[in-house]
Each structure stands twice: as structure tokens, then as C-alpha cells.
Amino acid sequence: MSAPATPLRWVGLAAWLAPLVVFAVGPVVFLLARGLGAAGALEGLAAETGALVNTLAISTGAAALALVLGAPLALLLFRTDLPLRGAYAVLFTLPSAIPAFIWGMGWLSLASPRAGYLNRLLGEGTLDIHGPVGIAFVEGVSGLPLVLLAGGAAMRRVDPALEEAARVCGASPARALLTTTLPLALPSLSSGAVMVFLMAASSFGVPYLLGVSASPPTRVLTTRIYELVLRADEGLGRASALALGLLLLTPVALLATWALGRSGRVRLSAGKGLASRPFALGRGRAVAGAAVALGCAVLVLLPLGALVLTSLQRGFGARLAWGELTLAHWSGVLWAPRTLRATGLSLLLATGAGALVCALGLGAALLQRAFRRLGAGVEALAVWPYAVPGTVLALALLVAFSRDWRFILLERVAFVLALAHTPWLLLVAYAGKYLALGTRNGAEALAQLDPSLAEAARVSGAGPTRAFRDATLPLLRPALLAAFVLTFLACATEITMSVLLVPAGSEVLGKLLFDLQSYADPAAAAVLACAFVALVAVGQGVLALLGRRAAEAR
Amino acid sequence: MAAISLEGLFKSYGATQVVRGLSLDVREGELVSLLGPSGCGKTTTLRMLAGLEHPDAGVIRIGGETVAGPGVRVPPEKRGLGMVFQSYAVWPHRTVEQNVAYPLTLRRLPKAEVATRVREALRWVRLEGLASRRPHELSGGQLQRVALARALVAGPRVLLLDEPLSNLDAALREELRAEIAALRARLGTTMVFVTHDQGEALALSDRIAVLNRGVIEQVDTPEVLYHEPATPFVAGFVGGANVLEGEVRDGAFLTPGGTRFPLPPECRASDGPSTLVVRPEDLDLGEHGTPLPLSARLFLGHAAEYRFPVDGTLLRVVGPPREARASQILHVQLRKARLFHRG
Numbered sequence: 005m006s007a008p009a010t011p012l013r014w015v016g017l018a019a020w021l022a023p024l025v026v027f028a029v030g031p032v033v034f035l036l037a038r039g040l041g042a043a044g045a046l047e048g049l050a051a052e053t054g055a056l057v058n059t060l061a062i063s064t065g066a067a068a069l070a071l072v073l074g075a076p077l078a079l080l081l082f083r084t085d086l087p088l089r090g091a092y093a094v095l096f097t098l099p100s101a102i103p104a105f106i107w108g109m110g111w112l113s114l115a116s117p118r119a120g121y122l123n124r125l126l127g128e129g130t131l132d133i134h135g136p137v138g139i140a141f142v143e144g145v146s147g148l149p150l151v152l153l154a155g156g157a158a159m160r161r162v163d164p165a166l167e168e169a170a171r172v173c174g175a176s177p178a179r180a181l182l183t184t185t186l187p188l189a190l191p192s193l194s195s196g197a198v199m200v201f202l203m204a205a206s207s208f209g210v211p212y213l214l215g216v217s218a219s220p221p222t223r224v225l226t227t228r229i230y231e232l233v234l235r236a237d238e239g240l241g242r243a244s245a246l247a248l249g250l251l252l253l254t255p256v257a258l259l260a261t262w263a264l265g266r267s268g269r270v271r272l273s274a275g276k277g278l279a280s281r282p283f284a285l286g287r288g289r290a291v292a293g294a295a296v297a298l299g300c301a302v303l304v305l306l307p308l309g310a311l312v313l314t315s316l317q318r319g320f321g322a323r324l325a326w327g328e329l330t331l332a333h334w335s336g337v338l339w340a341p342r343t344l345r346a347t348g349l350s351l352l353l354a355t356g357a358g359a360l361v362c363a364l365g366l367g368a369a370l371l372q373r374a375f376r377r378l379g380a381g382v383e384a385l386a387v388w389p390y391a392v393p394g395t396v397l398a399l400a401l402l403v404a405f406s407r408d409w410r411f412i413l414l415e416r417v418a419f420v421l422a423l424a425h426t427p428w429l430l431l432v433a434y435a436g437k438y439l440a441l442g443t444r445n446g447a448e449a450l451a452q453l454d455p456s457l458a459e460a461a462r463v464s465g466a467g468p469t470r471a472f473r474d475a476t477l478p479l480l481r482p483a484l485l486a487a488f489v490l491t492f493l494a495c496a497t498e499i500t501m502s503v504l505l506v507p508a509g510s511e512v513l514g515k516l517l518f519d520l521q522s523y524a525d526p527a528a529a530a531v532l533a534c535a536f537v538a539l540v541a542v543g544q545g546v547l548a549l550l551g552r553r554a555a556e557a558r
Numbered sequence: 559m560a561a562i563s564l565e566g567l568f569k570s571y572g573a574t575q576v577v578r579g580l581s582l583d584v585r586e587g588e589l590v591s592l593l594g595p596s597g598c599g600k601t602t603t604l605r606m607l608a609g610l611e612h613p614d615a616g617v618i619r620i621g622g623e624t625v626a627g628p629g630v631r632v633p634p635e636k637r638g639l640g641m642v643f644q645s646y647a648v649w650p651h652r653t654v655e656q657n658v659a660y661p662l663t664l665r666r667l668p669k670a671e672v673a674t675r676v677r678e679a680l681r682w683v684r685l686e687g688l689a690s691r692r693p694h695e696l697s698g699g700q701l702q703r704v705a706l707a708r709a710l711v712a713g714p715r716v717l718l719l720d721e722p723l724s725n726l727d728a729a730l731r732e733e734l735r736a737e738i739a740a741l742r743a744r745l746g747t748t749m750v751f752v753t754h755d756q757g758e759a760l761a762l763s764d765r766i767a768v769l770n771r772g773v774i775e776q777v778d779t780p781e782v783l784y785h786e787p788a789t790p791f792v793a794g795f796v797g798g799a800n801v802l803e804g805e806v807r808d809g810a811f812l813t814p815g816g817t818r819f820p821l822p823p824e825c826r827a828s829d830g831p832s833t834l835v836v837r838p839e840d841l842d843l844g845e846h847g848t849p850l851p852l853s854a855r856l857f858l859g860h861a862a863e864y865r866f867p868v869d870g871t872l873l874r875v876v877g878p879p880r881e882a883r884a885s886q887i888l889h890v891q892l893r894k895a896r897l898f899h900r901g
């Protein structure tokens with residue numbers, strides 16, 4: 005596709021940049037300035053060293069756990085003849101697909117000191133999911149798919165001849181696997197672990213659930229920010245300082261991934277190469293199969309099962325017996341007016357955010373193509389909010405739009421931007437945060453499109469706009485649809501930003517779940533969590549279907 | 559150094575038989591090429607020799623020891639071979655030195671000896687200065703040398719090479735070919751060399767095994783193979799000969815379409831269905847012979863190639879360049895030819 009005429013591209017760039025600057029870049033910069041400028045910002049930060057240390061320790065622990073579990077699991081799933089490995093590869097994507105908060109709830113049902121199901125089996129107080137170790141555990145497991153996917157992709161790219169060469173040189177099969185394929189996949193595995201670190205550092209729900217109400221409480225940066233924001237004005241300055249600390253983790257971690265990528269930037273595949281032959285586990289197959297089955301049962305199925313059980317119990321902690329199970333919570337929660345109102349607003353916001361993400365993402369993809377050099381900047385700008393912790397983004401919006409902004413155009417037309425305490429702020433937050441999904445999907449799909457398709461339309465007599473609409477857009481539709489579904493799912497189940505931004509008197513699903521779990525009713529929360537899981541399952545099913553359709557069309 | 563014997567090897571992938579009853583003996587210190595078109599089973603045969611595939615039937619012996627056969631399956635790491643892969647397979651996470659040292663460290667040699675032998679191997683392939691480089695800092699030819707040094711460093715009983723030169727440009731190919739020949743003269747290692755390039759095979763080999771669809775059509779020295787091909791396929795593949803189906807009648811070769819080539823005196827054969835094999839340079843253009851319409855003329859520099867349509871295929875003739883127009887009638891005469899009886 006030919007680049008649009010020059011003035012048109014600049015108009016497009018301006019139209020794309022304006023909302024991004026006003027609603028994402030501006031507020032975060034404003035917050036940073038405020039954090040730096042706040043009187044006693046440094047002292048404030050110093051007073052919160054505990055939270056900072058906890059954040060670092062928990063995130064490191066989570067990343068380490070994800071790597072330690074993920075590396076052998078990736079080898080077993082993608083390079084051996086482990087029984088049922090295809091099914092496991094699907095099951096082990098669940099920890100990331102379902103919000104971490106829900107896994108935290110599951111583990112709370114299983115391992116809260118007195119009423120947890122596991123503790124009732126093993127004796128009261130055997131396990132306690134509260135505290136830094138429990139938080140790191142839940143975060144690490146919910147980040148496991150990131151390590152697994154990165155490692156699996158790398159292992160598929162490794163030329164099998166590399167391993168065969170080791171065999172011919174005298175290495176046993178296991179040794180060849182461990183001295184060639186594993187070290188070659190290690191940079192990818194580690195960059196997956198860095199992503200887990202970032203995810204854990206910016207996570208709010210799990211540390212709130214398992215840290216704040218524990219005794220002694222475990223506070224991390226995100227939960228401290230939340231507490232300070234609740235204290236309103238005098239807390240905002242200090243919260244800004246904390247946000248600054250949290251925000252600095254992102255570039256550091258990204259730098260680490262970049263360095264890993266550099267050392268790992270090796271040509272992984274050369275020549276035609278046959279498909280990798282899975283390593284035969286031989287007699288170890290049964291043992292490895294049992295170990296993975298057990299791991300999957302404990303890490304994935306058990307917490308979900310516990311949630312279902314909790315949702316069916318008369319009250320959490322009640323005696324476990326068939327007769328005690330009831331559907332009362334289900335009917336009580338699902339048809340409650342509060343739930344219906346929250347569902348309505350959530351669906352509306354998720355749809356709006358999905359549409360915005362698709363439109364802006366498509367714009368970003370087109371601009372990347374129109375401005376070759378500047379395109380990288382456009383992409384960075386579009387993807388960047390995704391790396392900003394939700395807590396920070398929400399805080400930035402809260403601070404920036406706490407009062408109304410008056411804009412005067414051409415000295416005559418004035419309009420007022422009054423977003424404070426309206427659901428619009430949520431829409432802005434959702435769309436900004438997940439813009440990366442639309443940009444990535446759009447850019448990838450556009451890169452795969454042969455430009456001659458649109459050129460053929462032009463030659464046939466279509467103008468540039470018409471050619472885009474008739475030849476390019478239909479082919480981008482599956483990718484944009486996938487971005488829409490991903491965004492919709494993420495927004496409908498979003499908790500971190502919702503908790504901070506929902507205006508008084510309104511309700512969205514994430515906030516409702518958070519409130520039910522934190523203040524009222526674990527059984528009701530479990531019902532809602534099960535509904536979330538069902539929604540995610542349906543969404544993932546739609547995505548799989550879309551993926552298959554797109555693959556067939558190619 | 560060891561002799562190799564392959565006896566009645568069979569190998570299928572799913573329903574397709576890739577190797578079908580292949581037998582071959584390689585003497586100690588000999589270099590034998592496996593030559594054949596793409597997909598004929600060369601790589602598969604080599605991989606069975608290395609132990610990377612197991613034959614469905616048949617026996618493989620290396621140095622008198624059975625390494626594959628009914629109930630026997632020696633894994634690749636226990637065969638004591640060296641192998642150069644078509645894709646180089648130089649490990650990108652190790653330096654040149656570490657790549658070459660790998661087989662030695664697996665054999666738990668003392669550090670000092672490893673260092674000496676690695677240095678020596680790098681000298682063989684003329685890479686002394688690059689020991690601490692990483693593979694992504696090397697050119698294709700240098701990578702191939704690393705692969706060669708790694709395959710040779712532990713003193714393998716047999717060196718297996720799978721199209722080691724096919725990923726290189728023409729000049730480098732020439733250079734590495736000479737180097738492999740020199741290394742062989744120095745080390746005397748038994749080698750099996752897979753290639754689909756007949757020039758390479760003719761230049762390097764003691765003997766060549768020509769493969770066609772999973773069976774060996776002929777095993778012979780390059781000279782014998784070139785001058786006395788045992789089958790039309792070998793003649794067509796090795797010398798680039800014209801292969802025509804037809805029958806011999808009254809001292810001449812007749813194609814089904816009725817074109818008649820009088821046979822040269824030393825090429826007498828009894829009447830009957832036959833295959834005629836004649837090299838392009840063994841055909842003369844002149845005043846006598848079979849009149850044929852010229853379809854194309856290709857200038858080759860020292861000579862020219864003339865093409866004539868015969869029964870739907872093209873008969874190629876190479877001779878001195880001369881003026882000729884398309885569809886002009888020229889006379890083609892057999893100077894030397896081979897006949898294979900069918901039926």
C-alpha cells in the first residue's frame with residue numbers, strides 16, 4: 005500500500021497523537037513531575053522502604069518460581085514425548101488467561117489458616133497463603149505461561165541438527181538436550197521471567213488480598229498507593245512519589261530483557277532442518293507424566309475447584325457435606341440488581357474500550373507504515389502504557405483529572421473536560437492500557453499483507469480510501485477482531501484500575517468482585533469469580549476459533 | 559579409521575519407502591560419495607550410518623562391529639564418528655574453541671590435552687586466529703570449517719559429510735573442496751560424502767555410489783562411472799547424457815516417432831527394444847546423419863549447445879560454435895553411444 009499523501013499523513017498523526025498525549029502521556033508525566041516536586045518526596049519514599057523491599061522480594065520470588073517451574077515444564081511439553089502434552093500446553097495457559105486475583109481467591113479458599121480446605125485435611129494452620137511467600141507463589145504460578153510460551157517458541161526455532169551434532173560428538177540424549185537446546189532457549193525463558201517480575205511488581209489484587217489483611221500485614225508499592233489514595237488529598241503527593249519508584253522498575257526490567265535478547269540473539273535455525281524429533285523419555289515417561297499431571301492438578305485445577313466448592317457452600321468454613329451444598333449464592337448473586345448494574349456498565353465500557361483500541365491500534369499500525377522512521381516512535385508510544393502498572397496509570401488519571409480542564413479553541417469555542425468522578429475516566433484508562441493489543445495485532449497483520457493487494461485495487465480504479473476499505477480492511481478484520489476480544493476480556497475482568505477509578509454510586513464487575521471478596525462475602529465472590537472464569541473460557545474459545553479461521557484463510 | 563558395510567538397508571517414513579534394499583561396502587581409508595538427485599535417500603542413508611535413524615531392516619557394520627541390525631541399536635554417541643551437517647549445526651552459544659573442544663570434553667580428556675588438540679584441529683582447517691569468536695561473527699565458509707574441525711578433533715573412525723559445500727558460493731566451494739582433499743591425504747580418515755553435484759563427486763571420490771529412489775544403481779571409480787555407466791540413469795545423471803527410448807533395427811536406432819539414427823560401427827547390437835544413451839559431445843553436426851530441425855542454440859563460450867526436438871524431448875548436441883538459425887535443418891551423427899537392452 006502506498007503511503008498517503010504528505011499532508012494527510014501529518015493530519016493523521018496529529019489526530020492519533022492528540023488523545024494519546026492528553027489521556028495517557030500527559031497525565032503520567034504530570035504525575036511524575038508531581039512525585040518529584042512534592043515536598044519531601046524523597047523522605048516519603050524513604051518512609052516506604054518496607055513496601056519497596058517487599059515489592060522487589062515478591063517480584064523476584066515470583067519470577068524465580070516461574071523460571072524454575074517453567075524451564076523444565078517447557079522442555080517436557082515441547083521437546084519430549086510426554087503423554088498428553090498437547091492438553092497440558094492448553095491447560096497451562098489458564099493461569100495467565102484468568103485474572104491473578106481469582107487465583108488468589110482460590111488459594112485463599114484452599115490455604116487460609118483455619119477454614120482452608122487443605123488445612124482441614126492436613127490439620128489447622130499447616131499452610132498459610134497470607135504473606136510475602138504466598139503472594140510470590142500465586143504471582144509466580146499465574147506468570148508461568150509467560151515463561152512457558154517464550155521457552156516453547158524458542159525451542160521450536162532451535163535447529164534440531166544442533167542437538168544431533170551433539171549426539172554424534174558423543175553426548176547422551178539427555179546431555180544433548182541439556183547442553184544445546186536448554187542453553188539456547190534460556191534467554192527466551194529468562195525474558196519470560198522478567199515479564200513475570202514486571203507483572204508481579206505492578207500487581208495490585210493479589211497483594212491486597214493476601215497481604216493487607218494478614219497479620220502482620222505485608223505492604224507493597226501498589227497496595228500502599230491504594231491506601232494513600234483512599235486518604236485523599238494529603239496522601240496523593242506521597243502516592244505520586246511511590247508511583248515514581250514503581251514506574252522506574254519498568255525501564256530497568258526492560259533493559260534487562262533487551263540485554264538478554266542481545267546475548268541470545270543467535271541464528272537459531274539454518275538450512276531446511278527436519279522437524280524436531282521429540283526426545284523419548286523411555287522409562288522416565290510414566291514418572292514425568294505423573295509429575296506433570298500432579299503439577300497441573302495442584303496449580304490449575306485445585307484452586308478452580310476450591311472456588312466452585314466455596315460458591316456452593318452455605319458459608320465459608322461450614323461443614324463439608326453434600327447436604328450442606330446450596331445454589332442459593334448463585335441465584336442470589338447473579339440476579340442481584342447490583343450485579344446486573346455492574347455487568348451492564350462493565351460490558352458497555354469493555355465494548356467501548358475494545359472499539360477504541362481497535363481504531364487507535366489500526367491508526368498506529370497505518371502510521372507506522374506511513375512514517376518509516378517515526379513509526380518506531382509511534383509504536384513505542386502505543387505500547388508503552390501497557391508496561392505502566394495499572395495502579396500508576398489510574399493514579400495519574402485521577403490526579404490529572406481531579407479538576408476540570410478548560411480548553412479554548414480559536415479564542416472563541418471553549419469546552420470543558422470534566423471527567424472526574426465519571427465512568428469516562430475508566431474508559432480512558434482501559435483503552436490506554438490495552439492499546440498495545442490493537443497496535444501489535446494490527447501491525448502484525450498489516451506486515452503480513454501483500455501491498456500489491458491494495459495496489460491492485462488502485463490500478464482497478466479505486467481511490468486510496470476506497471482501496472483501503474475494499475482491499476486492506478477486510479483482510480485486517482480477523483486481527484482486529486482478535487484484538488477486540490482480548491481487550492474486551494481484559495477490561496471486563498479488570499480489577500486494579502477499576503478499584504481506584506470507579507466513581508461513587510457506580511459499579512463495575514472487577515470492583516464488585518474486589519468488594520465482595522474484601523469486605524463481605526467470600527461465597528458470593530466465588531460465584532462471581534466462577535462467572536469470570538466462564539467468561540474467559542468463552543472468550544478464549546472465540547479467539548481459538550478466530551485463529552483457526554485466519555489460518556485457514558491464509 | 560574403519561571399514562563400513564551396509565547390508566540390505568530399508569527405511570520408510572510412513573507409507574513412503576525412502577531406502578529400499580541398499581548395500582554398500584566402504585574400505586578403510588576410502589572416500590565414497592553418495593550421489594543422487596534430491597530426495598533419493600542420501601541423507602537418510604547417512605543418518606542411519608550415524609545412528610540418528612534406525613533402519614527398518616538390514617545391518618550396518620563399522621570396523622567389523624555391528625552397530626545396527628536385528629536387536630542391535632548402538633546410539634550415535636557410542637559410534638565414534640564425526641559428522642558435518644548440511645546446516646553446519648555449529649552451536650551458537652559456544653565460541654569456536656568451545657565448539658571444537660566439545661567432543662573432547664565429553665571424553666574427559668585432561669584440559670591441557672584438549673587445548674593442544676583443539677589448536678591442532680583449528681590449524682588443520684586454518685582457523686587458528688578465530689578460536690574465541692562466536693559463530694554469529696563468522697562467515698558461512700568459516701562456519702563450515704568449524705564444523706569440520708569439530709567432526710575431526712576426536713579422531714573419528716569415520717567422517718560423514720552431508721552436502722558440506724552446498725550452502726557456499728562457487729569460489730568458497732572450490733577452496734573447501736581442495737581443503738577436504740588435503741585433510742584426507744593427511745589424516746587418511748574413512749569418509750562418506752553426500753552430494754548431488756556430480757562434479758564434486760567426480761573430483762573428490764575414490765568411488766562413487768549413485769543412488770536412485772533409495773537403491774544404488776552403480777558403485778565404481780569416477781573414471782569407470784563416467785565412461786562405462788551401468789544404467790541409463792547413471793549415464794544421464796553423471797555425464798549429462800541424452801537418454802532416448804526406442805528400438806534397434808538393421809544397425810540403426812529408431813525412436814517410436816520414427817526418427818532414425820544410424821549406429822557407429824563399434825556399437826553393434828542385436829535388434830530389439832533398447833535405450834540409447836549418448837553424451838552431447840559424442841554427437842557431430844555435419845553433412846551426414848539424421849536431419850533434424852534446430853530448436854535452440856546456446857552459446858557456451860568454448861562451444862555451443864544445439865537442441866533438437868525428438869519425440870517430445872530435446873536432444874542436446876555440444877560442438878564448435880557455428881552460425882545456425884532456429885528451425886534450420888542440421889544433420890546429426892552419432893560418434894559414440896551406449897545401448898541398453900530392455901525387456
Ligand SMILES: Nc1ncnc2c1ncn2[C@@H]1O[C@H](COP(=O)(O)OP(=O)(O)OP(=O)(O)O)[C@@H](O)[C@H]1O
Binds near residue numbers: 595596597
Ligand atoms: N523425517 C522424515 N519424515 C518423513 N519423510 C522424510 C523424513 N526424512 C526424509 N523424508 C523423505 O524421504 C525422502 C528422502 O529424503 P533424504 O533427506 O534422504 O533425501 P536426500 O537424498 O538427502 O535429498 P536432498 O538432496 O534434497 O537432501 C524424501 O522424499 C523426504 O521427503
Ligand SMILES: [Mg+2]
Binds near residue numbers: 600601602721
Ligand atoms: Mg539431503
